[in-house]
Amino acid sequence: MKKLEKLLVGAALCALAVPAAAQADDQEMQKKIDDLTKKVQKLEEQQKGSDEKKIADLTKKVDKIEEKSLGKWLTIGGDYRFRVDNLNGRTVAYRDANTTFSNAASKLQQDFFSNPSTAAGSSAYFGGAPFSMSTAGALGALMQFQNGMNAVRTYNDAHSFVTNPMNGGLIGGLGMIPGPGMIPAYKPNNDTLYTNRLGLNLHAKATKDVTVNVRLLAYKVFGAQDDNAVTNSGGTPFFADRVGTFDGTTGHVPSSSFLNVDRAYATWSNIADQPIWFSVGRRPSTEGAPSNLRLNNERPGNGGTPALLVDYAFDGMTIGWAPDIEGLPGAYAKICYGRGFEGGFETTTNNLKDTDMLGLAIIPVDTDPLRVWLQYNRGFNIFDFPAMKDTAFGNTYPSTDLGAIDWYGAGAMSTLKNIGPGNLNFFADAGLSVTHPNENVSAQAGFQGLMTGGFFDPEKPTSKTGWAAYAGARYDYTPTKTKVGVEYNHGSKNWITFAPAADDMWTTKLGTRGNVYEGYLIQEINSKPVSSYLSKAFFRVGFQWYDFDYTGSNNWVGAPVKISEVNNRMMMLTPVKYARDIYATFEVKF
Numbered sequence: 001m002k003k004l005e006k007l008l009v010g011a012a013l014c015a016l017a018v019p020a021a022a023q024a025d026d027q028e029m030q031k032k033i034d035d036l037t038k039k040v041q042k043l044e045e046q047q048k049g050s051d052e053k054k055i056a057d058l059t060k061k062v063d064k065i066e067e068k069s070l071g072k073w074l075t076i077g078g079d080y081r082f083r084v085d086n087l088n089g090r091t092v093a094y095r096d097a098n099t100t101f102s103n104a105a106s107k108l109q110q111d112f113f114s115n116p117s118t119a120a121g122s123s124a125y126f127g128g129a130p131f132s133m134s135t136a137g138a139l140g141a142l143m144q145f146q147n148g149m150n151a152v153r154t155y156n157d158a159h160s161f162v163t164n165p166m167n168g169g170l171i172g173g174l175g176m177i178p179g180p181g182m183i184p185a186y187k188p189n190n191d192t193l194y195t196n197r198l199g200l201n202l203h204a205k206a207t208k209d210v211t212v213n214v215r216l217l218a219y220k221v222f223g224a225q226d227d228n229a230v231t232n233s234g235g236t237p238f239f240a241d242r243v244g245t246f247d248g249t250t251g252h253v254p255s256s257s258f259l260n261v262d263r264a265y266a267t268w269s270n271i272a273d274q275p276i277w278f279s280v281g282r283r284p285s286t287e288g289a290p291s292n293l294r295l296n297n298e299r300p301g302n303g304g305t306p307a308l309l310v311d312y313a314f315d316g317m318t319i320g321w322a323p324d325i326e327g328l329p330g331a332y333a334k335i336c337y338g339r340g341f342e343g344g345f346e347t348t349t350n351n352l353k354d355t356d357m358l359g360l361a362i363i364p365v366d367t368d369p370l371r372v373w374l375q376y377n378r379g380f381n382i383f384d385f386p387a388m389k390d391t392a393f394g395n396t397y398p399s400t401d402l403g404a405i406d407w408y409g410a411g412a413m414s415t416l417k418n419i420g421p422g423n424l425n426f427f428a429d430a431g432l433s434v435t436h437p438n439e440n441v442s443a444q445a446g447f448q449g450l451m452t453g454g455f456f457d458p459e460k461p462t463s464k465t466g467w468a469a470y471a472g473a474r475y476d477y478t479p480t481k482t483k484v485g486v487e488y489n490h491g492s493k494n495w496i497t498f499a500p501a502a503d504d505m506w507t508t509k510l511g512t513r514g515n516v517y518e519g520y521l522i523q524e525i526n527s528k529p530v531s532s533y534l535s536k537a538f539f540r541v542g543f544q545w546y547d548f549d550y551t552g553s554n555n556w557v558g559a560p561v562k563i564s565e566v567n568n569r570m571m572m573l574t575p576v577k578y579a580r581d582i583y584a585t586f587e588v589k590f
Contacts, residue, residue, distance in 0.1 A: 072205075073204060073205040074202070074203070074204050074205075075201075075202070075203040075204075075532075076200075076201070076202055077200075077201045077203075077531065077532060077534075077535075077589070077590055078198070078199050078200040078201050078589075078590055079197075079198075079199045079201075079587065079588060079589045079590070080196075080197070080198050080199075080587070080588045080590075081195075081196075081197040081198075081585055081586070081587045081588075082194070082195070082196060082585065082586045082587075083194070083195045083197070083583060083584070083585040084192055084193065084194050084195075084583065084584050084585075085190070085192075085193040085195075085505050085581055085582070085583045086190070086191060086192065086193075086581070086582040086583070087188070087189065087190040087193060087231075087505060087506065087579070087580070087581050088187065088188070088189045088190075088579070088580045089187065089188050089189075089238075089506070089546075089576050089577075089578060089579035089580065090185070090186075090187050090576070090577045090578050090579075091183075091185050091186055091187075091188065091238075091574055091575060091576050091577060092185050092563060092566045092575050092576075092577050093182075093183065093184050093185045093566070093567070093568050094183055094566050094568055094569060094570070094571045094574070094575050095181050095182055095183070095568055095569065095570045095571070096181050096182075096183050096235070096236050096570075096571070096574075097446055097455055097570045097571060097572050098236065098393070098572070099181040099183075099235075099236070100181030100570060103181050145167060148161060148167065149161065149443055149447075150443055150444075151443070152441060152443040152447060153400065153440060153441070153443070154439045154440055154441060155439045155440075155441055155449070155452075155458055155460060155461055156439070157441070158441050158443075158447040158453070158458035159458055161447075162447070162456055162457075162458065182568065183235075183236070183574070185577075188233055188238070190231075193221065193230070193505065194221065194222035194223075195219065195220065195221050195222065195254050196218075196219070196220055196222070196257075197217065197218070197219040197220075197254075198217070198218045198219075198259075199215060199216065199217050199262070200214075200215070200216045200259070201213075201214070201215050202214040202215075206266075209268060209269045209270045209271075210266065210267070210268050210269075211266070211267050211269070212264075212265070212266045212267075213263060213264070213265055213266075213267070213284070214261070214263060214264045215261075215262045215263035215264075215284075216251075216259045216260065216261060216262060217250075217251030217252070217259070217260055217262040218251070218256075218257050218258060218259045218260065219251055219252065219253070219254050219255065220254050220255065220256055220257045221254045224254075225255075225256045225257065226255070226256070226390065227244040227245040227253070227255045227256075227388065227389070227390065227391065228242075228243065228244050228390070228391055228392060229254060229255075230242055230253060230254050230505060231505070231506065233574065235392070235574070236392060236572070236573060236574045237391075237392050237573055237574065238506070238507070238573060238574045238576050238579075239506065239507035239553060239554055239555070239573065239576075240500075240552075240554055240555035240557070240573060241253075241499075241500035241507055241508055241511070241554040241555075242506070242507055243388065243391050243392065243393065243396075244388035244389070244390070244391040244396075245388065246386035246387055246388050247313070247340070247341070247386070247387070248312040248313050248314065248340060248386075248500060248501055249312070249313070249500050249501045250262070250313065251313070252286060252311075252313065252501035252502075252503070253500075253501065261282060262282070262286070262313060263281070263282050263283065263284050263313070264281050264282045265279055265280060265281025265282060265283060265284070266279065266280060266281055267279040274321075275321060275322040275323060275324065275332075276319070276320065276321050276322075277302075277318075277319070277320050277322075278317070278318070278319050278320075279303065279317060279318045279319075279320075280316075280317040280318075281315070281317075282313060282314070282315050283303070283313070283314045283315070283316050283318070283336070283338060284300070284303040284304060285304075285305045285310055285311075285312060285313065285314045285316075285336075285338065286311050286312065286313055286501050287300070287304075287307070287311065287503065288300055288304040288305040288306055288307045288310065288311065289304055289306060289307065289371065289373070289411075289413060289427075290307065290411070290413045290427035290429065290470075290472065291307040291311075291502070291503070293413075293425055293427070293472065293474045293485060294472070294474075294485060294487060294518070294520060294542075295503060296483070296522050296524075296538060296540065296587070298534065299371070302320060302322070302332050302334065302363070302366075303318070305336075305359070305361070305375070306373055306375050306409050306411060306429060306431075307429075307470075307499065307502070307510060308409055308411065308429045308430075308431045308468060308470050308489075308497065308499075308510050309375055309377055309407045309409045309431050309497060309498065309499070310357075310359075310377065310407075310497075310498050310499060311497075311498075311499035311500070311501045311502040311508065311510075312338075312340070312498055312499065312500060312501050313501055314338030314339065314340065314357060315338065315339055316336060316337045316338030316339060316357070317336075317337055318334050318335065318336045318337075319334065319335055320332055320333065320334030320335075321333055321334070328364050328365055329365060329366075329367050330363070330365060330366030330367050330371075331363060331364050331365060331366065332363050332366065333360075333361065333362045333363070334360075334361050335358075335359070335360055335361075336357075336358070336359040336360075336361065337356070337357070337358055337359075338356070338357040338359075339354060339355070339356055339357075340355040340356065340357055340379070340383070341354060341355035341383050341386070341387070341398060342354055343355075343381075343398075352383075352398055352399075352400070352401065353380075353381040353401045354380075354381060355379070355380065355381050355382060355383050355398075355401065356379070356380045356381065357377060357378070357379050357380070357498070358377070358378050358380070359375065359376065359377040359378075360375070360376045360377075361373065361374070361375050362374040362375075368415065369414055369415050369416070369417070370412065370413075370414045370415075371412065371413050371414070372411075372412045373409070373410070373411055373412070374409070374410050375407070375408070375409040375410070376406070376407065376408055376409075377406070377407040377409075377498070378404060378405070378406050378407070379404060379405045379407075379498060380404050381401035381403075381404070382401060382402050382403060382404065382405060382450060382556060383398035383400075383401060383402070384398060384399055384400055384401075384402055384442035384444075384445060384557055385397065385398055385399065385442070385444065385445070385557075386398070396444075399442060399443070399444055400440045400441075400442060401438070401440060402437060402438065402440055402441075402442065402449050402450035402556070402557070403435065403436050403437040403438040403440070403449075403450045403461070404435075404436040405433055405434065405435050405436070405450075405496060405498075405556070406433070406434040406436070407431060407432065407433050407434075407497075407498070408431065408432040408434075409429065409430065409431040409432070410429070410430055411427065411428060411429030411430065411470075412427065412428060412429075413425065413426070413427035414426060414427070419475075421477060421478055421479055422475055422476045422477040422478045422479075423475075423476045423478070424473065424474075424475050424476075425473065425474045425475075425476065425485075426471075426472070426473040426474075427470075427471065427472055427473075428469075428470070428471045429469070429470040429471070430467070430468070430469050430470070431467065431468045431469075431470075431495075431497065432465065432466070432467050433465070433466045433467070433468075433494070433495055433496040433497065434463060434464075434465050435450050435451045435463055435464045435465075435494075435496065435556070436450075436463055437449050437450035437451060437452050437461035437462070437463070438450075438461065439461060441453070441458060442557055445557050445558060445572055446558075446570070446572060448557050448558030448559070448572075449461055449557070449558075450556055450557070451464040451494055451496070451556060451558075451559060451560075452464075452558075452559060453558065453559055454558060454559050454561065454569070455558070455569070455570045455571060455572070456570070459559070464494040465494060466491065466492045466493065466494035466495030466496055466513075467491075467492045467495060468489065468490060468491040468492065468495045468497065468510065469489065469490050470487070470488075470489040470510060471487070471488055471489075472485060472486055472487030472488065472518075473485065473486060474486075480523075480526075481523070481524035481525075481526055481538075482521070482522070482523050482524075483521070483522040483523075483524075484519075484520075484521050484522075485519070485520050485521075485522075486518070486519045486520075487516075487517075487518045487519075488515070488516070488517055488518075489509060489510055489512065489515070489516050490512075490514070490515050490516075491510075491511065491512050491513045491514065491553070492513065493513060493549070493550050493560050493562075494513075494560065495511070495513055496511070496556050497510055497511040497554070499511055499554070500554060504544070504581075505581055505583070506544070506546060506576075506579045506581055507546075507553055507554050508553075508554050509544065509546065511553050511554035512546055512548065512553045512554075513548065513549055513550040513551075513552060513553045513560060514546065514547050514548040514549035514550065514553070515546075515547045515549075516544060516545065516546050516547070517544070517545045517547075518542060518543065518544045518545070519542060519543050520540060520541065520542030520543070521540070521541050521542070522538055522539070522540045523538060523539045523540075524536055524537070524538040525537045525538060525539075531590045532590075534589065535589060535590050536588075536589050537586075537587065537588045537589070538586075538587055539584070539585065539586055539587075540583075540584065540585045540587065541583070541584045541585075542582075542583050542584075543580075543581070543582050543583075544579075544580065544581040544582075544583070545578070545579075545580055546576070546578055546579040546580070546581075547578050548563055548575075548576055548577060548578060548579075549562065549563060550562055550563060551563065551566065551571070551573070551575045555573070558572070561575070563575060563577050
């Protein structure tokens with residue numbers, strides 16, 4: 001008996017030594033532990049009575065070995081996705097602001113060097129401005145005009161600037177300058193946009209109640225290693241959330257093959273033996289419900305946020321409470337805080353404020369057949385431009401804060417099982433945005449503030465309310481693992497969301513001021529999972545149709561303009577009337 005005991009203990013120690021020293025395959029070690037457990041059980045049956053204590057001691061040793069196994073404290077997984085998009089759209093005629101300024105300065109310089117005495121300033125370039133000057137004088141006036149524009153900081157500054165007779169003449173004349181500033185309507189097209197995305201996930205149990213979660217992402221376009229490769233038009237970008245990548249969209253908008261930290265946070269649960277948790281780090285505030293249906297992801301846990309209001313990689317913290325209420329199964333509530341921009345030291349030359357987000361989530365029901373959510377967020381000191389490098393506008397950086405935004409949301413998703421040979425998933429969500437602009441304006445965006453004013457057309461800052469609705473369904477046909485889904489969303493004239501990291505190529509569809517229709521099909525490969533029970537491989541094909549009612553989708557800088565009324569107005573971004581995306585993916589989750 002002693003010999004057998006030594007043999008079993010030795011086998012157990014060998015099973016532990018392999019993963020501890022070389023981190024060998026955890027499944028193989030688990031198999032050895034299972035075999036050892038079976039031998040102990042068999043021994044128990046044979047040696048009942050006098051040897052029961054020795055067997056019990058041996059069983060404890062086996063349990064201790066199993067507790068220390070790699071698979072008990074560390075889980076590694078991830079996903080890979082190949083995607084191809086066919087993109088097509090239609091713009092409306094407009095005047096590009098940046099090109100117009102550059103063209104005006106260039107023409108004045110050319111005329112100055114060819115004939116400095118030509119009095120071309122007012123007649124040829126400034127459309128009957130209330131002054132007459134030489135080209136040299138016009139060039140000087142333009143430079144003075146640009147310097148004055150850069151000095152504008154508040155609404156009163158902007159109003160004084162545009163009502164100045166000299167500036168008014170220049171503004172009117174800029175709109176009459178011939179050349180590349182006038183962009184006619186055209187049909188942007190990209191037949192094949194290929195992308196690769198790799199995600200690596202780590203979940204570690206540090207102590208009984210403390211865990212660490214990490215997600216790394218690398219996401220790039222085939223044949224490109226830059227941030228504006230997705231909808232690069234060779235000119236003025238189409239949408240603000242796809243001008244380039246920045247802190248909140250890194251890893252979610254294609255940029256480079258570098259692995260970026262998408263999520264990294266620690267969670268302390270069961271605080272004071274109560275259903276309370278505290279979590280801090282780079283948050284799981286992307287790909288929230290109900291977008292998990294379309295993405296074929298598992299339902300997000302208590303760390304997720306409603307996709308209609310937030311899809312942004314925040315650094316922040318959360319404190320939550322999950323009481324056990326019989327009539328409200330799975331109920332919990334949490335307060336979330338995140339920082340969207342760090343303003344740095346306050347000095348005589350830097351008065352930028354931090355951009356912060358505060359949220360309250362109440363989920364009264366969270367079960368397999370039904371999930372209901374209520375959400376309130378407030379964004380403080382919203383920046384005008386994010387920090388980006390090498391975009392179509394050069395290197396951008398916040399120049400001022402524009403005020404605050406409140407968001408309100410309510411939604412639900414449910415699953416009806418055994419509807420025919422499958423299950424039916426459906427959802428509905430609604431959101432409200434309310435702006436609270438301050439007096440500041442963004443001079444680099446043409447005196448446009450938080451939902452107030454147009455290019456050179458500032459208006460007194462006032463609160464604007466927007467709304468959005470989002471609904472959809474997915475039927476899961478169980479016999480063949482086929483899933484078919486449809487979605488629709490609408491955003492009003494003044495709708496603003498905070499979701500630039502959403503998984504859409506043209507622009508975040510849930511921030512559209514207009515309508516978006518989408519249909520998709522998911523076909524899972526009928527193959528037995530190996531790495532975990534959640535492992536799967538599947539194909540996904542889909543169709544998106546954007547029908548824009550107003551300009552400024554996914555942008556809080558500047559007032560919206562009805563697409564049918566753009567009529568060659570000066571703008572910072574290319575106005576799009578409609579857009580289409582046909583896409584297909586091959587995805588593996590492991």
